[in-house]
Amino acid sequence: MNNFDLAVPVLSRGKHRNPRKGACFMEFASYLAGEPWSDHPACTDPLLAGVARDVNDCTTDAGRTRLAPLIPSVIGLTPEDPHVVPLMTGVCIQHALPVVSQERQYILAVALLVGERTLAALDGQPLDTLRPEAQVALDAVPSAAKWARTFTARPHRGTPDFARRTAPRAVSCAVEGISQACVSNPDERLYELLEAVIAECERWMPAPVVAPTQVTRRESVEAK
Numbered sequence: 001m002n003n004f005d006l007a008v009p010v011l012s013r014g015k016h017r018n019p020r021k022g023a024c025f026m027e028f029a030s031y032l033a034g035e036p037w038s039d040h041p042a043c044t045d046p047l048l049a050g051v052a053r054d055v056n057d058c059t060t061d062a063g064r065t066r067l068a069p070l071i072p073s074v075i076g077l078t079p080e081d082p083h084v085v086p087l088m089t090g091v092c093i094q095h096a097l098p099v100v101s102q103e104r105q106y107i108l109a110v111a112l113l114v115g116e117r118t119l120a121a122l123d124g125q126p127l128d129t130l131r132p133e134a135q136v137a138l139d140a141v142p143s144a145a146k147w148a149r150t151f152t153a154r155p156h157r158g159t160p161d162f163a164r165r166t167a168p169r170a171v172s173c174a175v176e177g178i179s180q181a182c183v184s185n186p187d188e189r190l191y192e193l194l195e196a197v198i199a200e201c202e203r204w205m206p207a208p209v210v211a212p213t214q215v216t217r218r219e220s221v222e223a224k
Contacts, residue, residue, distance in 0.1 A: 010140060011056065011067060012024065012061070012064070013056070018037060019037070021095050024039050024053045025053065025056035025071060026038075026039040026041060026052050028068070028071050029041055029044060029052075029072075030158065033076075038051050042220075043074075043075045043078070044078065044200055045077055045088075047163070047168065047171065048197060048198065050171060050172070051171050051175065051193075055190045055193065055194045058175050058190060059179070059191075060186075063187030063188075066187070067194070068211070072197060072204070073183055073198050079087050079204040079205050085118075085162065086115035086119050086162065086167070087204075088200050088214070089171055091193070092171040092174040092175065093108045093111060093112045093170060095132070095174065095189065095196065096108055096175070096177050096193075097138075097144075098137075098140055098141075099182075099189070100173075100181055105143075106147055106148065108144075108170060108173060108174060109141060109144040110152060111167075111173075112137065112148070112192035114166055115134075127181060136203065175193065178190055178193065
């Protein structure tokens with residue numbers, strides 16, 4: 001039995017070489033999943049893992065222990081549907097927009113509109129289509145929404161990779177913005193954000209395949 005078997009590592013900021021040095025949210029997940037020690041384990045969707053790392057690092061030491069019960073819930077969440085990334089990004093932005101600084105509101109409003117266009121394209125809808133929850137979030141920050149609509153209407157060189165570039169930057173901006181916002185409960189807000197993103201990711205996991213019920217010989221005879 002090693003030292004890790006005797007004590008649960010304490011959740012703390014950043015990366016750790018081994019459990020004796022502590023653990024971040026996703027390092028602990030890698031251990032529970034039976035993977036090599038890493039904060040980028042294969043058992044969790046990359047964007048969800050990024051949100052978890054950001055929340056872990058931006059939550060205060062006093063509030064971080066509350067995150068631990070959520071760790072098992074991210075293991076095995078690896079949906080392949082392309083809707084998942086813009087939807088999880090939207091969840092983060094919707095939580096952040098009402099409280100973050102104006103500068104961050106402008107950045108996040110742009111990312112939200114780009115994510116909505118990504119979803120519209122996937123569903124074969126007009127690119128200016130907005131989900132009701134996205135519309136509500138933008139309506140709450142009219143100045144940022146107006147600027148974002150003007151900005152995204154301009155011609156831009158190339159097409160940014162939303163999943164690899166825009167989404168990770170947007171969720172980091174959202175999480176950091178909440179942690180620095182002038183609110184009384186940033187830890188509570190970050191916990192609720194992570195909980196909501198996990199739920200969104202879980203919603204897109206394929207339903208488990210249930211094996212057909214096996215009828216025994218005796219049951220078959222009795223049925224006759």
